[in-house]
Amino acid sequence: QKEVEQNSGPLSVPEGAIASLNCTYSDRGSQSFFWYRQYSGKSPELIMFIYSNGDKEDGRFTAQLNKASQYVSLLIRDSQPSDSATYLCAVKGGSSGGSNYKLTFGKGTLLTVNP
């Protein structure tokens, strides 16, 4: 059974700081990694995806992937109160005939950015 683990938080950072969100996954063959943001009562909203080891930057967001350690992270620079939400890590694909279709989500990390 594939598992995706995240610290549930809450992670509290002051406005303007860097927020660091972490995720580990159990299936070493996983191929695609996604970060979604979910405001309370709303649907997941894509922030970014990453496939290759290393860093990928998009505006204030940087995703980092380390397949050897089975670890994905999301950095949010210059955090704003509007970034306060639950951040979901999702993983797709895997070994042993792993799915090309479904996303396996972590439970999410609640981020609070304090003004």
Add this chain to the structure above:
Amino acid sequence: EPEVTQTPSHQVTQMGQEVILRCVPISNHLYFYWYRQILGQKVEFLVSFYNNEISEKSEIFDDQFSVERPDGSNFTLKIRSTKLEDSAMYFCASSEELLAGAETQYFGPGTRLLVL
């Protein structure tokens, strides 16, 4: 910007009744999905659908559930004989492709289902 839409936004039903949740995926997308999220829990995969058939389903997606694409735009999830534990937010999602770079799944706003 194209988006996935879902109706209704909220649905209240009595235990044992049937419900149909509706979704309109993004128009050029080929792959469609249903997920659910019980309050306070993870988003869980239910089923994926491609070329008018189920491509994958989870253990949750038992005989109580069915999906259909009745026309060129709608994608529905039917839940027969609802149970209390079916109360959840149900999300529809769609993706353009399965290949890297076009596989991102975009989620609709969800239908909150409450079974009494």
